[in-house]
Amino acid sequence: MELQARAVIDFHDGNAADAPASALWGAIAENHRHNRLLWAEEDLARRKNVADAEIAANKRNIDRYNQKRNDAIEQIDEELLRLLSTVQPGPQARLNSETPGAMVDRLSILSLRIRAMKLQTERKDANRAHIDSCAAKLARLHEQRSDLASCLDQLLADCARGSGRFKIYRQFKMYNDPALNPAVYGESKRSS
Numbered sequence: 488m489e490l491q492a493r494a495v496i497d498f499h500d501g502n503a504a505d506a507p508a509s510a511l512w513g514a515i516a517e518n519h520r521h522n523r524l525l526w527a528e529e530d531l532a533r534r535k536n537v538a539d540a541e542i543a544a545n546k547r548n549i550d551r552y553n554q555k556r557n558d559a560i561e562q563i564d565e566e567l568l569r570l571l572s573t574v575q576p577g578p579q580a581r582l583n584s585e586t587p588g589a590m591v592d593r594l595s596i597l598s599l600r601i602r603a604m605k606l607q608t609e610r611k612d613a614n615r616a617h618i619d620s621c622a623a624k625l626a627r628l629h630e631q632r633s634d635l636a637s638c639l640d641q642l643l644a645d646c647a648r649g650s651g652r653f654k655i656y657r658q659f660k661m662y663n664d665p666a667l668n669p670a671v672y673g674e675s676k677r678s679s
Contacts (some may be wrong), residue, residue, distance in 0.1 A: 489570055490643060492636035495591055499598035511566040516649050518559035518588075519595045525552040525597050556592065557658040563588035564655045567643075576652040583653045590639040597632040604628055 489511060498506055499519055506512035532545035564586045607613070607621035645651025 490567065490587070490592065492639045495639075496598065496632065496636060499595050500602075509566075511563065511570070514559050514562035514566055514588075515591055518556055518563065518592055519598075521552045521556040521559060522592070522595045522599060523548060526603075528552060528566045536625055547606060549655060558585070560588040560592050561655055561657065563591055564653070567646075568653075568655065571646050574647060574649050576646075577649045580650055581645065581652055583645075586653045586655065587642060587646075588655075590635060590642070593635055594632060594639070597628060597635065601625065601628045601632065 489507075489509065495515060498512075498515065506516045516590075528545050528548045532542055532549060534542070564604040567587050604621055608618055608625055610618065642651055642653070646653065
């Protein structure tokens, strides 16, 4: 199997020079890029001392980045299923409800949380209680990521052996589709 959790974590943390050149790693890179953009835009959307138009622009960017993030998750799963296409799952193969793409996405988000929490532990303007609280949270985030990485590796190993399987469940982000969002398609009816 081309994918291992440790390589994904190293890539997310910036410890790998570049992602390997493949469609799978391209999708992983796209997912992480859009998670980083989302993270920054979410911070901006929580500002209080800016014009409402700026927050509206942030919200539109959030929707756009979230759609691209979800598209990349599905692309990761499509690429993994392509790589696993020669493996015939056994009749008792366990269906995993979470896809590897969703797990890679969660690893990406955890890397962003870890980076942000680590910065909190290094603040010079914060008191000891804040630093200690953030250090405890940072340790828990590392534990969560380690556990999730083990689960991803186990799922991929099971799939490669034919004892595990997953399906792509499309997200169908209706709020981004003008044909499916009643507030958007309703605008055209009201303006006619």
